Amino acid sequence: MLTIKNLHASVNGKEILKGIDLQVRAGEVHAIMGPNGSGKSSLASVLAGRDNYEITDGEVWLDGKNLLDMSPEDRAREGVFLAFQYPVEIPGVSNINFLKTALAEVRAYRGLPPLSAKEFLKLTKEKQELVAFEAKLANRSLNEGFSGGEKKRNEIFQLAMLEPKLSILDETDSGLDIDALRIVSDGVNKLRNNENAFIVITHYQRLLNHIVPDFVHVLYDGRIVRSGDKSLALELEEKGYDWLKELYHSGALQTS
């Protein structure tokens, strides 16, 4: 589904991603871990098309289409979804109108007929239940005055509504208490299927107890320095990142 080859990106002339290679197939969940400042969120931003990143080398393909050539909205319409680490508050834009607009544009792009008001309402209700997102929040201004947990749940609610192929969860667990973490994880688990894929970016292993990954990658200094299965996450939880950093700087780690 997603193929990243030798991806290099920089911000204001400073190189942040220094050659990422990653292959994600339908039905898979990949966790990307790493210490602060290793480039995890940058990778998410580059995939979603945030425009302050300059791509200096490499390629990104989504089901045979060149993602890097597309505007952020076209990437979303093609099926990329970024759950933001810090969802933006937009007073004056109602959550529901925003979703209606987004869904209409996405459906039109995919050649699907627009939903009737009734169908939209039904879908909204169904997805709200799926991610335990309260109806009263849906009718408020987009994220305005939402708690950290409510904002993250809203991200998963939007994800459920837009049914993307590839979802990137950027530190969705940050700022969540145990209950909220469980609700968000349950939502994601219900949405997993054989046709979609998830990249879960996280600093901590605890999210991966709930959303169990097929692969775990460690990002450090703009490179994937180690890949493994879910046991790698447990190893990191136990030993921290320092041993990997030391190995990396000693040249003992072969980067992908």
Next chain:
Amino acid sequence: MTLQETTSLYSQLLEAAGSMTPGDGTESISDLRSNALNIFREQGFPTGKNEDWRFTSLTPYTDTHYVPGGASPADDNIRQAISDTAIPGLDAYLLVLVNGSLRPDLSTLPQNDQVAIQSIGNAALTGAFQEYFHDKTYTGADALLALNTALFTEGCFMLVKQGAVLDKPMRMLHVYGAVENSFFQPRHLWVINRHAQATVIEQSVVIKGGNALSLTNSVSRIVMKEEARLTHYNIQQHDAGERWLQYSRVSQLRGSRYDNFMISLPGADLIRNNLELSLDDTATESHLYGLYLVGNGQLTDNHTAIAHQHPSCQSNEHYKGVITGNGKAVFNGKVLVSQEAQQTNAYQQNNNLLLSEHARVYAKPQLEIYADDVKCSHGCTVGQFNPESLFYLQSRGIGAEAARNLLVEAFAYDVTDNIEDEVIKSHVQQLIHSSMAATIAG
């Protein structure tokens, strides 16, 4: 020494005035009008040399020949304008004025034990009219006010009677007919008597022949008696070729509340609104909300002034502007708190969103505070879209254009959300939506 720049309209007006005797028989009004004519003769149309007109020179708009008073459009066209401007779902009274003259046959008016409406020409002879008209502010130095005072012919005098509470809003539709380039000078006087309550929505339409230009120099005086309440909407939805100058002076007595919504949509060549509040008594409350959307080649200028002269009054002002293309906006908000006006609360906020690198705004908050026991604040911002908000919307599949449109509506929300009447609110939001979609796309 003459200061005025002679424009075509200036010469034309003075030539016409020279052969007429200003006034309509009443000695005092006649004097007032000839004095006013002298003020205009001396000053002429304001140019950029006048501080209040620094960014809005009228020379380009007055250097044209205009027919004074215009021509009356056919009734069918007027009826069309009435239906074009209707607010869907709003149950309202309707007052139609054509070139400033009342058209009761096309209007649906409240009972006359509630509201008395008459032509300003007839009213001029009554005592009530003289009481309010003969106000020192009208002999003031403003050239446009003086010009209107000297040469106005039509307008309405509306008196909302003591204790009358209007059960429905009143839509006041000003229709002008411009077969050729035309110049209009309506004059209005509203008195909201003690304990009376009303909502008035003003709209204006020019029915044009071809590309005829129109210039309107309108003056309104609004008198709010004790405990009176008026909610006043100006929905300025205009077209190219239209130039609008509006001066409104509101005076408020004890316990009265005046709410104004100045909604200027993109379209007109020029809009200049002067809104002045004179708080002439204690415990008044005033809310001024403005939204100006300015498109390519357009200029919208809002000058507001609030004079706190007595204790315990509160004023709250929030104007927001969105400027696209090479449009230009001016906001000048003056708040005066004189020494006697203790326990004043006065808040002012002005925010501007520039959507292109050629868009301009000239913003000038002007606070003069001479009392010490007051709460006053003001803030002014000029910015662009928050790129993070734009990216957030785009990342959900919303196209850049639709995303910008949503953000403009969200920006306007701080103003529109204060509209209490849900029907009017949704109409205004719809107007913003459709006009900005057209403006951003265009």
